[in-house]
Amino acid sequence: MRIELNKLPDESELTEVYAPEWWRSEQEGEQVLGLDGPLQVRLKILRTGTKYILEGEMKGGIRVRCDRCLEPYPFDLDAGFHLYLQATPSVQKGETEVELLDEDMEVEFISGDEVDLDAIVREQVFLSLPMKNVCRESCRGLCPTCGANWNRETCDCRKEPANPAFQKLKTLKTNDSKR
Numbered sequence: 001m002r003i004e005l006n007k008l009p010d011e012s013e014l015t016e017v018y019a020p021e022w023w024r025s026e027q028e029g030e031q032v033l034g035l036d037g038p039l040q041v042r043l044k045i046l047r048t049g050t051k052y053i054l055e056g057e058m059k060g061g062i063r064v065r066c067d068r069c070l071e072p073y074p075f076d077l078d079a080g081f082h083l084y085l086q087a088t089p090s091v092q093k094g095e096t097e098v099e100l101l102d103e104d105m106e107v108e109f110i111s112g113d114e115v116d117l118d119a120i121v122r123e124q125v126f127l128s129l130p131m132k133n134v135c136r137e138s139c140r141g142l143c144p145t146c147g148a149n150w151n152r153e154t155c156d157c158r159k160e161p162a163n164p165a166f167q168k169l170k171t172l173k174t175n176d177s178k179r
């Protein structure tokens, strides 16, 4: 959905509901695998001079890949975002100077007075994810040797060397018991 900012009043609100089919993976191995249901986006747009302030709220179920076992799991998305957009100066024919804009967040989604809401929502969905995505705290992950999913099966690979921190703890304990 493209929004023509210059046609909006100084303050406006809109709601957009994205159907599950809307989400497309753009890269292999992306964290977000798709939508589990409609994704609702509520947007408030305020204009101040040539700047626009976008306040958004996103709600919906998404499907996320677990960092440990790589299996998809449902994630309840309920996040807000805040963006500042700067309208690009329109380039008139015959003008000698063309102002180049920095490629920063403020101008990324805007061309002329149009903004691509889809691109914003897509980016915000990724930004709203936690640093670490795990299907559950107790997820055991995959065997680094054979790739077996340790949540579902066991394998005969040699056990990973214990975490050095724990090993130290063990040594300390042994020393203690010798006293």
Ligand SMILES: [Zn+2]
Pocket: 066, 067, 068, 069, 070, 071, 134, 135, 136, 139, 140, 141
């Ligand atoms: Zn997992």
Ligand SMILES: [Zn+2]
Pocket: 143, 144, 145, 146, 147, 148, 155, 156, 157
């Ligand atoms: Zn294994």
